[in-house]
Amino acid sequence: MSTMKKSRKFLAVLLTVCICITAVILPASAYEPDFEVPADEGVFLMSLDTGQVLYEQNADKQMAPASMTKVMSTIVALENCQDLGEMVTAPSYIYDEFVGINVSTAGISPGEQLSVKDLLYCMMLQSANEAASIIADHFGGSIESFAEMMNKKAAELGCTNTHFVNPHGLDADGHYTSPRDMATIAQYALGVNGFRDICTSTRYTLPQTNIREEQVVVTTILMQDEYRGGDLYNPYIKGIKTGTTDNAGRCFVSTYQRDGENLLLVVMNAPNTDDDDNQAFTQTQQFYDWAHNNFDLETLVEKGSVLHEVKIKQSFDTDVLILTAASDVTLLLPSGADKTAVQYVATLDDEEIVAPVKKGDKIGKMTLKLGGETIGEVDMLAEKDVKGSTILKIADAIHGALSSTAAKIILVLVILFILVYILFVIRSINLQKKKGKIKRHKKYKL
Template identity: 30%
Template sequence: MLVPSFASAEEAKRNIVEESSSAILLERDTGAVLFEKESDKKLPPASMTKIMTMILIMEAIESGKISLDQKIRASEYAASMGGSQIFLEAGEEMTVDDMLKGIAIASGNDASVAMAEAIAGSEDEFVNMMNQKATEMGLSNTHFVNPTGLPAKDHYSTANDMALMARELLKYDLITKYTGLYEDYLRQDTDKKFWLVNTNKLVKFYPGVDGLKTGFTSEAKYCLTATAKRDDMRVVAVVMGAPTPKVRNAEITKLFDYAFSQYKTQKLFDRHHVVKEVEMNKGDQASMTVVTSERVSVLLKKGQENGEITTSIKMNENIQTPVKKGDEVGMLSVKVDGHVTAKSPVLSSEDIHQASWWQLMKRTAAQFAKTPNEGVK
């Protein structure tokens, strides 16, 4: 992904973030950085860690490994988690849907560990998955030790990496149905009805905010990765190391105000939009449908004339079967006035296996039948 930067020296002097240790502001679709302060500084992310936890949960849901109505059984270990929790009891069963509410709204450490064990078999293996995903995403300044964000040696990230994780999580439209809730209940029809209130107060008090995740420990101080959408533009803001929750929320608010007053986006494609059909001569299907991996937009400065916007796709060379659904098969480029402003991977929308000998023979015969016999008068 080519990430254009709009954070000029003059803009960086703006007193948007003064008290937090680190911050970044970016537009979700293009990844364009609109403001940053010490955004590559390694710091403890506290419960913002759960953004990666939720990424892996959403991947498991999308792949069919788990379902929202599936019941998850809390182990004794998961139920023993301290800090923020939804007070799971050992052996208690709760649906993935409710576990997600517990994580996204109440920052439940017990729910996070229960989901980690359900997906990976153990917390340790889930942490390996978290770090593997971080490596795949190119997050070189991030390392996880647990899925909760509870204090631990060598557990760190940066504002920049947290923003990139937020972009990844926001690919799943379902997630804001959880992170955007200000309040809800668990165990509704029992005598242990539990009220959830979002730890991210901006969900209630800033128009357009529908996520993502707060964090606090005495070491990390007050942290927040937040997202807001207005007029079809979605932005992500991160602050780390704020001295108080009031400062944290005020600085995020300033970042959002700046973004929405200065920029706008023009959507080109939604996620999974069909952009190309490619012949697969040796596949069990004659062609492969190619789709976008994410929403694709152009970021524009308000008050400036729009340039000529064009897109092109370069397919990978020598694509071999089998191809799995979701495999990256090429790159989509966006140009404004002939200059590349963004690149985004395109994916196969389906599984394509190697064609059998009989399929190849039938295809060859069909092609031959379509070719006119020039020797016959």
């Protein structure tokens, strides 16, 4: 397995764990948005800085993702592409499924030649469905095979409510994901080389092809388009992908960067109204405003700070080992929250700490709790080197050997044996002395 594949697998596992971290538990009112959220809507709002979940609704419900599907298609393409400049010819068969239906496209014609990079921008910015299918055919050999690659990646990321049957997201039986899984996929995508540049762009110029002249494609994310967004424009919105179908409703997965805070939000199945009012955009704006106005990033533990002291054995240097924080612990807390209410619970990796110990050795972890719920963890490290003592090690070994019941019984028996032996020796000596006196007495008598 290559180093790159190993790092991707590790990142996937890490992301899965981060998504599952429990949010700060405080009174429910602190987590209730001050606006109405339709009951059928799927929502997952999390902090990219801490992994905390700030709000969720129907987070694990299987829902149609519409064009948010293209996030996974882009992941698979980027991770299997050796050269973004590689030219691809649009096969004619991929257009068959679009006949007679109204779908978003970039106007790519059968036989037209574009680079992989061009196709990815068409797919992610203008939500071009034919571009997604061309990508699928190129990297998978067929739509079905590429969908299998997408599902394999979803499983690798730990998604349990996701299954894809196409690369573009048009409604189909067996094609679904959940808000939580979509957040996992999007967060992973942000770490894939090249993805962030694509999804945060608002326009891209397609060069002249073998069929048409130069053309500009534009983003469907009006919230990040300063020129076309109007009142929807929000300078803090940074990607990622919209989606709309009759079955999926209005969908939008996005990120938000403001004042050092980084949030990720998935909105699925927002009302699909007939007018131009995109309810997914409206909900996104409301959720981000609510989160920004009601939560603050607080550093509860600083890297290197003293967290705990423990006794250490078998060293003449010291009998106390100081433990420090391996990293910062920064969490989103409701504005005005009492940080003194946070409890710090230390857990050691071993029952006894025995020298030698090296500076930086992991000794245990500190768990931060609020209201009985875990809100964060940090490893505790040895502050300095502590040398061991061979003499104390031997003494402890002897003490340990003699601490068992069997050893104590044996020791008592040995002591008794020694005492009996000593008494026997003394008695023997006395007898010898007595015999000597008798012999001398007889001699004098003769």
